[in-house]
Amino acid sequence: MEKERTLWGEFIKGFITTNPLLVLMVGLCSSLAISTKVENCIFMGMAVIFVLTCSNIIISLIRNFIPDQVRIPIFIVVIASFVTIVDLTLKTIPAVYERLGVWIPLIVVNCIILARAEGYASSAKVAHATMDGLGIGLGYTCVLLIMSVFRELFGTGKIVMFKRTIISLGTDKMPVILILFPGAFITFALLSALLQWYQQRRKPEVKEG
Amino acid sequence: MTRIILNLGLRLFLVCAVAAVGLGFTYTVVKERIDEQEHKQRAEAAETVLSSIEARPQEDPELLSSLQGDFPDLSGAFEGLDQSGNVIGYAFVLKSKGYNFITMAVGVDAEGKVTGIKVVTNEETPGLGAVAAENPSFLGQFEGKGPDPLTLGENVDGVSSATYTSRGITNGVNMALDIWRHLQERS
Numbered sequence: 001m002e003k004e005r006t007l008w009g010e011f012i013k014g015f016i017t018t019n020p021l022l023v024l025m026v027g028l029c030s031s032l033a034i035s036t037k038v039e040n041c042i043f044m045g046m047a048v049i050f051v052l053t054c055s056n057i058i059i060s061l062i063r064n065f066i067p068d069q070v071r072i073p074i075f076i077v078v079i080a081s082f083v084t085i086v087d088l089t090l091k092t093i094p095a096v097y098e099r100l101g102v103w104i105p106l107i108v109v110n111c112i113i114l115a116r117a118e119g120y121a122s123s124a125k126v127a128h129a130t131m132d133g134l135g136i137g138l139g140y141t142c143v144l145l146i147m148s149v150f151r152e153l154f155g156t157g158k159i160v161m162f163k164r165t166i167i168s169l170g171t172d173k174m175p176v177i178l179i180l181f182p183g184a185f186i187t188f189a190l191l192s193a194l195l196q197w198y199q200q201r202r203k204p205e206v207k208e209g
Numbered sequence: 210m211t212r213i214i215l216n217l218g219l220r221l222f223l224v225c226a227v228a229a230v231g232l233g234f235t236y237t238v239v240k241e242r243i244d245e246q247e248h249k250q251r252a253e254a255a256e257t258v259l260s261s262i263e264a265r266p267q268e269d270p271e272l273l274s275s276l277q278g279d280f281p282d283l284s285g286a287f288e289g290l291d292q293s294g295n296v297i298g299y300a301f302v303l304k305s306k307g308y309n310f311i312t313m314a315v316g317v318d319a320e321g322k323v324t325g326i327k328v329v330t331n332e333e334t335p336g337l338g339a340v341a342a343e344n345p346s347f348l349g350q351f352e353g354k355g356p357d358p359l360t361l362g363e364n365v366d367g368v369s370s371a372t373y374t375s376r377g378i379t380n381g382v383n384m385a386l387d388i389w390r391h392l393q394e395r396s
Binding site: 036062065066067069070073074077078080081084085088089091092094098099102176179180 | 216217220221224225228231232235236239242243246247250330331332334337370
């Protein structure tokens with residue numbers, strides 16, 4: 001059954017049904033690494049939303065100009081240009097850049113953005129591509145925020161944003177493993193399982209046999 | 210065949226050209242502010258590490274370029290001046306390897322004793338290495354030590370669960386002391 005593609009539908013699908021991290025499982029490496037601090041995730045999320053939306057718009061605009069044989073190099077050039085713009089802009093805010101510096105250039109090879117360019121924006125109308133970029137970007141940011149709140153709060157006992165403690169559990173005897181790499185995988189697996197369970201429950205049960 | 214290649218190449222070139230113009234424009238807009246920020250960061254760190262001997266830092270680009278051949282990780286060199294303008298110490302901004310890179314400023318006085326250290330930026334693991342890099346009692350113990358190289362575990366106590374970072378910071382201080390000795394030999 002072919003569904004009518006509404007703009008709102010394009011936007012909202014990024015949160016649950018085609019969530020880039022939990023369902024498509026692309027762009028994981030940087031998100032696992034930076035989700036140790038809530039503050040980082042806010043800026044990383046903003047950077048990804050910006051790059052994803054802009055590259056979706058541009059690629060959708062020039063989709064008839066791009067020859068099929070060289071589409072990937074052109075996508076990479078467009079994406080890399082926006083990433084460089086973000087990189088240069090963030091350098092003027094040293095407090096942010098010192099934490100995210102390594103990960104910003106890596107947005108270029110973040111599979112989410114190339115996957116959306118190749119799989120969606122290069123064959124969609126500009127308005128749809130814009131909504132897709134915003135939706136997927138926000139879906140990515142939401143998951144990052146959930147992961148980082150969990151990891152920072154239970155890994156260090158408090159959430160510090162912009163040098164102010166927002167929430168404190170009043171102890172620093174917390175399981176450090178959560179802010180280390182294993183903690184990233186455990187948190188991610190838990191979230192992914194939660195989403196699967198939610199989606200299973202919504203679907204009518206499929207009888208076996 | 211040639212026409213196809215030309216067509217593809219031309220289109221790819223056009224996209225790249227537009228991108229290059231856009232980037233060049235962005236770069237000229239933000240370049241000044243980036244330089245300003247980096248300069249400010251280094252100067253502030255130099256001031257902090259020289260504050261215990263009440264010296265005013267003055268950036269010395271010539272000193273920096275004369276040292277960078279031997280010490281490629283050095284990114285800033287400051288002379289510490291007293292009120293009458295005599296050099297009573299130095300501050301060096303340098304990069305050292307902990308678990309990741311740590312950029313730090315180290316102040317050294319005329320006798321080669323450390324006057325203070327400050328971590329400018331660190332990419333250490335939050336909650337582990339990053340804690341050591343911001344730990345005042347760990348950083349404070351370097352003060353007054355030198356000019357002989359320091360050894361972790363002998364004259365410096367590391368922070369538990371942050372071995373790499375402790376080592377990286379100790380190495381950074383040793384590098385600054387090295388530069389100081391180098392300067393003494395040269396003069």
